[in-house]
Amino acid sequence: MDEPNVLRRAFTIAAGCLVALALGAAIFLPTPDPDKRAGALAITNALAFDGEFWWEDATLLIENGRVVALGSEVGIPTHARTIDVGGATILPGLIDAHVHSYGDALTQQLRFGVTTVLDMFTAPGSLPASRDARDSLAPSSRADRFSAGMLATVAGGHGSQFGVPIEAIDASTDIEKWVADRLSEGSDYIKLVYIPYQRRLPSLTLATAKTLIDAAHDAGVMAVAHVSSGRGAQDMVAAGADGLVHIWADKPVDDAFIDAALAADIFVIPTLAVFATAERSGEGVRLAEDPNFEDRLTDAQAASLRSDFGLRIPGMRLQAAIDNTRRLHDAGIPILAGSDAPNPGTAHGPSLHHELELLVRAGLSPAEALSAATVVPAERFNLQGRGELTEEARADFIVVDGDPREDPTATRALRHVFKNGADIPLD
Amino acid sequence: MRWGRAFVNEAGAEVLKAWRAPEFLLPTMLMPVAFFTLFAVVVPGSSDSPAYLLATFGVFAVMGPAIFGFGVAVANERERGWLDIKRASPASGGLYIAAKLFATVFFGALSLALIYGVAAFVAGVSLPTGTWFAMMLVHLAGSVPFALIGLTLGFLLSANGAVAVSNIVFLALSALGGLWIPVFVFPIAMQRFATLLPSYHLSELALAIGVGGDRPSGLHAGVIAIMTAVLAALAAFAWKRQRG
Numbered sequence: 001m002d003e004p005n006v007l008r009r010a011f012t013i014a015a016g017c018l019v020a021l022a023l024g025a026a027i028f029l030p031t032p033d034p035d036k037r038a039g040a041l042a043i044t045n046a047l048a049f050d051g052e053f054w055w056e057d058a059t060l061l062i063e064n065g066r067v068v069a070l071g072s073e074v075g076i077p078t079h080a081r082t083i084d085v086g087g088a089t090i091l092p093g094l095i096d097a098h099v100h101s102y103g104d105a106l107t108q109q110l111r112f113g114v115t116t117v118l119d120m121f122t123a124p125g126s127l128p129a130s131r132d133a134r135d136s137l138a139p140s141s142r143a144d145r146f147s148a149g150m151l152a153t154v155a156g157g158h159g160s161q162f163g164v165p166i167e168a169i170d171a172s173t174d175i176e177k178w179v180a181d182r183l184s185e186g187s188d189y190i191k192l193v194y195i196p197y198q199r200r201l202p203s204l205t206l207a208t209a210k211t212l213i214d215a216a217h218d219a220g221v222m223a224v225a226h227v228s229s230g231r232g233a234q235d236m237v238a239a240g241a242d243g244l245v246h247i248w249a250d251k252p253v254d255d256a257f258i259d260a261a262l263a264a265d266i267f268v269i270p271t272l273a274v275f276a277t278a279e280r281s282g283e284g285v286r287l288a289e290d291p292n293f294e295d296r297l298t299d300a301q302a303a304s305l306r307s308d309f310g311l312r313i314p315g316m317r318l319q320a321a322i323d324n325t326r327r328l329h330d331a332g333i334p335i336l337a338g339s340d341a342p343n344p345g346t347a348h349g350p351s352l353h354h355e356l357e358l359l360v361r362a363g364l365s366p367a368e369a370l371s372a373a374t375v376v377p378a379e380r381f382n383l384q385g386r387g388e389l390t391e392e393a394r395a396d397f398i399v400v401d402g403d404p405r406e407d408p409t410a411t412r413a414l415r416h417v418f419k420n421g422a423d424i425p426l427d
Numbered sequence: 428m429r430w431g432r433a434f435v436n437e438a439g440a441e442v443l444k445a446w447r448a449p450e451f452l453l454p455t456m457l458m459p460v461a462f463f464t465l466f467a468v469v470v471p472g473s474s475d476s477p478a479y480l481l482a483t484f485g486v487f488a489v490m491g492p493a494i495f496g497f498g499v500a501v502a503n504e505r506e507r508g509w510l511d512i513k514r515a516s517p518a519s520g521g522l523y524i525a526a527k528l529f530a531t532v533f534f535g536a537l538s539l540a541l542i543y544g545v546a547a548f549v550a551g552v553s554l555p556t557g558t559w560f561a562m563m564l565v566h567l568a569g570s571v572p573f574a575l576i577g578l579t580l581g582f583l584l585s586a587n588g589a590v591a592v593s594n595i596v597f598l599a600l601s602a603l604g605g606l607w608i609p610v611f612v613f614p615i616a617m618q619r620f621a622t623l624l625p626s627y628h629l630s631e632l633a634l635a636i637g638v639g640g641d642r643p644s645g646l647h648a649g650v651i652a653i654m655t656a657v658l659a660a661l662a663a664f665a666w667k668r669q670r671g
Contacts, residue, residue: 010446011439014533021540025563029543030553125612129479136639 040080048090051375051388062395065137065421093396098338106142112349115396119147127186149187249320269338272358277345278316284345292412301347325362337373395421437526455491477550482633489535489570498577502589535570575658582665
């Protein structure tokens with residue numbers, strides 16, 4: 001009777017293997033470093049911007065992925081780890097208010113200090129996953145994303161050239177249903193393309209654009225508009241758009257526009273970085289050669305920064321765009337920093353730092369430019385706990401060398417990027 | 428006591444049989460880990476969510492051994508007359524099926540060990556110990572409904588037919604259940620269809636554990652329990668009505 005013993009032994013070995021695997025799993029499978037996640041951490045000896053005030057000789061205390069306190073007289077609990085940054089500057093994680101994200105975009109954004117992006121058109125399939133991710137405080141190697149999802153445009157219109165499927169809008173489209181479909185896909189707001197007054201590309205009509213804006217508002221979300229001309233911008237303000245996602249350079253901003261824009265309380269995301277490319281200014285190449293960035297760029301980022309549209313695009317003069325941005329800012333119209341990456345001449349991450357510099361050239365103080373990349377987009381897009389470092393805000397922040405109130409390029413000297421309270425490796 | 432010993436012998440025999448013919452099981456165990464490595468490690472841009480891929484590919488990893496290794500293989504055993512002897516013997520069909528399930532869980536665990544190893548030590552997934560175990564438990568338990576599907580097919584179909592049909596079932600459960608690419612990229616009709624598949628609910632449950640987000644884990648667990656009970660009844664029925 002040898003056989004049953006063999007069978008019993010086979011069973012015993014199999015059962016033993018299962019137990020051994022379970023034990024091995026308990027011992028060897030890696031667990032998140034508690035110091036990186038939940039542990040209390042104090043960043044001391046810093047200049048710090050909390051979204052409203054600048055604090056000298058400040059301490060930032062975080063725990064469980066959230067801010068506990070920031071100020072000059074913050075007590076440090078005994079169980080907290082401490083990092084003395086020796087006078088470096090703490091800023092809220094940056095917000096890029098105009099990107100198109102796919103592939104490794106969110107990873108690259110985070111590597112360069114951008115902890116939240118506002119996407120202005122991407123394939124909607126990825127939206128539910130990014131909603132899950134941004135609600136979590138678990139360690140993450142990616143920036144959080146809010147998105148328009150699919151954009152509203154006409155067949156053959158701007159936005160249809162990228163091969164991303166679009167439900168183009170025509171006279172027979174049920175606009176309310178179109179908006180409802182976007183919201184069920186996970187869109188956070190509606191973006192529409194309104195580019196009349198030119199013959200190259202077809203555009204939504206003013207009436208349809210207004211219907212879209214009204215439908216978005218009825219559904220409880222914002223509607224922002226891509227415009228490319230002063231008249232188009234004027235139309236969108238009149239139609240009730242919440243914001244314009246580009247500046248325009250075809251004609252100077254006039255008083256009539258400023259009055260209407262102030263009355264309607266709209267904001268503008270100039271995306272000057274793209275105007276720099278359209279003019280073949282070579283600024284993308286200079287960014288790729290910035291010593292702070294050069295060694296950290298992926299091949300794809302470097303190639304993107306060094307590319308352009310292949311021609312100078314008429315009607316997109318950088319200086320005119322800067323001058324218009326300056327007029328809006330001087331008049332008190334909120335300006336938001338957005339790079340429009342990954343257009344030619346831009347790259348996810350570095351280009352928001354470029355945009356900060358361009359906004360300073362448009363008359364924002366360096367500190368105002370930082371607000372345009374933190375607290376202003378957070379307020380305008382109602383991003384709770386982002387763009388500021390007040391109690392209970394997310395522990396998304398960066399530490400940079402130098403004083404970015406004096407030098408708008410100081411943000412490029414990144415020393416730390418913290419996301420959900422965890423220190424992100426910068427190599 | 429007698430039942431316990433009979434089960435140990437039956438289950439040991441199943442494990443030994445598979446162990447002695449590794450050319451049958453090895454490919455079904457290696458393919459999932461190869462796929463996972465491709466998508467979670469090799470392909471650039473996809474490596475941002477290795478925990479997500481582990482949750483779905485863990486279901487994929489137990490499905491192959493379950494459906495092919497221990498389910499469909501019974502069609503062969505039947506055609507060679509082995510099941511006639513089994514049915515004539517005093518041991519019950521339930522015992523035979525239970526032994527198959529044990530062997531399925533064992534080889535499913537080996538398949539999972541490979542994929543968890545790559546996830547943890549190559550793809551860089553790190554989770555709290557409780558989360559690792561909860562996910563592992565879901566994956567291991569997941570091999571049971573798949574084995575029952577394979578057994579039902581194996582009892583009812585000819586050996587050739589069982590291989591062909593189970594291939595379609597295997598691919599449909601994988602692709603339409605969202606194990607390779609997330610279900611939410613599908614059109615709405617296909618998303619609805621996915622809710623009929625145990626692979627979908629298992630991967631959602633594993634995702635609820637490993638990734639979190641807005642996923643009703645209790646609902647998914649309940650659906651899996653009901654589906655497993657129905658499949659068990661179906662397998663028992665097929666055992667009685669099996670093809671001669």
